[in-house]
Amino acid sequence: MTGGRARSAVVVGAGLAGLTAAEGLAARGVDVTVLEARERVGGRTHGIEVAPDAWIDAGAAYLGARHTELLDLIKELELHTTPTTMLGASRFALGSHQDGEHATRDGRFPPLNAVALGDLFDHLAELTAVVRPEAPWLTPDAERLDSLTAAEWAEQYLDHPDARLFFPLFLGEMMAADPAEVSVLHMAFYLRSGGGLRYLNAFEGGAQQDRIAGGAHLLCERLAGRLAERHHGTVRLGEAVRAVTQDADAVTVHTERGATYRADVAVVALPPLLADALDLGPEPPARRAGEPTGRGCAVKVNLVYPSPVWREHGLSGWSVNAEGPLLSTVDDSPAGSAVGVLTGFVTGAEAHRYAALGPGEQRAAAVAQAARLFPMLPEPIGFHVTDWVNEPYSKGCYAALFGPGDWLRLGPTLTAPHGRVHWAGTETSTEFFGLLEGAIRSGHRVVAEILDGEA
Numbered sequence: 001m002t003g004g005r006a007r008s009a010v011v012v013g014a015g016l017a018g019l020t021a022a023e024g025l026a027a028r029g030v031d032v033t034v035l036e037a038r039e040r041v042g043g044r045t046h047g048i049e050v051a052p053d054a055w056i057d058a059g060a061a062y063l064g065a066r067h068t069e070l071l072d073l074i075k076e077l078e079l080h081t082t083p084t085t086m087l088g089a090s091r092f093a094l095g096s097h098q099d100g101e102h103a104t105r106d107g108r109f110p111p112l113n114a115v116a117l118g119d120l121f122d123h124l125a126e127l128t129a130v131v132r133p134e135a136p137w138l139t140p141d142a143e144r145l146d147s148l149t150a151a152e153w154a155e156q157y158l159d160h161p162d163a164r165l166f167f168p169l170f171l172g173e174m175m176a177a178d179p180a181e182v183s184v185l186h187m188a189f190y191l192r193s194g195g196g197l198r199y200l201n202a203f204e205g206g207a208q209q210d211r212i213a214g215g216a217h218l219l220c221e222r223l224a225g226r227l228a229e230r231h232h233g234t235v236r237l238g239e240a241v242r243a244v245t246q247d248a249d250a251v252t253v254h255t256e257r258g259a260t261y262r263a264d265v266a267v268v269a270l271p272p273l274l275a276d277a278l279d280l281g282p283e284p285p286a287r288r289a290g291e292p293t294g295r296g297c298a299v300k301v302n303l304v305y306p307s308p309v310w311r312e313h314g315l316s317g318w319s320v321n322a323e324g325p326l327l328s329t330v331d332d333s334p335a336g337s338a339v340g341v342l343t344g345f346v347t348g349a350e351a352h353r354y355a356a357l358g359p360g361e362q363r364a365a366a367v368a369q370a371a372r373l374f375p376m377l378p379e380p381i382g383f384h385v386t387d388w389v390n391e392p393y394s395k396g397c398y399a400a401l402f403g404p405g406d407w408l409r410l411g412p413t414l415t416a417p418h419g420r421v422h423w424a425g426t427e428t429s430t431e432f433f434g435l436l437e438g439a440i441r442s443g444h445r446v447v448a449e450i451l452d453g454e455a
């Protein structure tokens with residue numbers, strides 16, 4: 001911005017990035033209005049109450065010790081973490097072992113050829129080590145890595161059928177990605193940005209170590225509450241933004257309902273596909289998303305039982321499955337409540353198939369599969385499906401997928417302000433891209449950009 005310090009700002013999007021930015025600006029005396037399309041704050045965090053005072057996460061859930069800004073925020077908002085429960089054996093339905101259809105194993109290593117999986121992880125570790133996390137487009141050999149999809153890479157580098165079977169399951173779990181939709185550069189960047197293969201994949205000591213007691217949605221609810229307490233901040237729900245225009249004096253934000261808001265600066269804190277759909281006047285020199293940019297594909301299924309009965313049978317609730325809909329399951333039972341919650345992840349291409357089913361078929365398929373994996377399960381007392389792929393105000397999750405060519409085209413201008421318009425959102429953070437931590441870091445970056453002139 002030219003012409004002095006910003007006194008007012010409009011923030012588009014009340015997810016974690018937008019609210020972090022709003023709170024940071026309001027705390028330093030800027031008048032902030034946050035415009036949110038949905039009738040709730042939180043974006044890709046969303047809580048569901050499954051029993052009185054027992055909440056589960058239909059969106060983001062997990063965090064680890066390296067998520068330092070998230071941990072600071074949790075403390076600041078007087079929230080607490082609770083460890084993810086991962087005690088007991090795992091179940092696998094991978095179709096290529098000697099124990100019949102389902103296998104039970106200690107730990108989480110699948111009953112597949114250990115050398116083949118070791119080679120797969122060595123290949124991935126090499127790619128991850130090479131990528132330049134702060135500027136992936138400057139990675140040596142970036143052009144080749146950005147032109148190749150992860151599916152093409154697997155075709156070239158993975159010979160063993162077990163590695164070929166496991167790779168898409170791994171990518172689905174890590175990134176909610178179909179290998180055909182992401183470039184190798186994006187895959188390597190994502191794994192590196194999130195702390196590396198081992199960290200991202202681990203529960204204890206890794207990125208899935210803890211959850212937020214009461215649900216991750218509390219972060220945004222408390223941030224919004226704090227903003228409401230300050231006379232410098234307001235959140236307006238049900239205000240979908242369609243256009244952002246600017247002139248020499250101000251920025252004007254136009255909503256679908258016909259309202260306009262003027263301010264010194266705007267912060268657009270939306271996933272790239274939604275930011276790219278806004279009408280911007282004048283047009284920015286670079287787009288926020290390209291033709292190859294895809295939606296992360298995840299449908300989250302939460303099955304609620306009277307108790308986590310699998311624990312009594314020495315099982316952790318963790319499973320990995322070659323056939324859907326539930327490609328993996330995990331014990332997400334809320335701490336301090338009697339109910340047991342098994343969360344199923346439907347990811348990658350399977351997410352599209354499952355999302356297209358009717359509610360009855362979705363329930364029948366998920367309940368039947370859970371019962372095959374854990375035969376001791378009774379009928380569920382609750383069942384929730386959250387289809388993020390078709391959420392109009394998310395367009396996928398966990399995060400956008402950068403396809404071939406995206407990093408080279410979009411990377412250099414990922415955070416560059418467009419006049420009075422600044423960009424936030426987890427997909428603008430090269431640290432912990434796609435995660436809650438990335439969203440918070442992006443919010444802090446724009447506050448510094450606006451108030452301190454720092455990039």
Ligand SMILES: Cc1cc2nc3c(=O)[nH]c(=O)nc-3n(C[C@H](O)[C@H](O)[C@H](O)COP(=O)(O)OP(=O)(O)OC[C@H]3O[C@@H](n4cnc5c(N)ncnc54)[C@H](O)[C@@H]3O)c2cc1C
Pocket residue numbers: 012013014015016017018035036037038041042043044045058059060061062063239240241242269270271274298300388393394396397398399424425426427434435436437438439
């Ligand atoms: C199922 C699932 C599992 C996940 N698991 C994890 C996990 O375990 N750990 C982790 O760290 N992260 C996880 N994530 C990712 C994490 O949720 C995101 O990285 C983070 O919440 C993104 O925050 P954000 O503010 O950048 O974007 P968003 O949360 O998407 O916020 C954008 C906001 O903008 C609003 N909006 C959209 N369009 C408009 C418009 N035109 N006008 C006004 N408002 C608009 C949206 O409604 C939304 O509130 C997961 C996500 C999902 C969905």
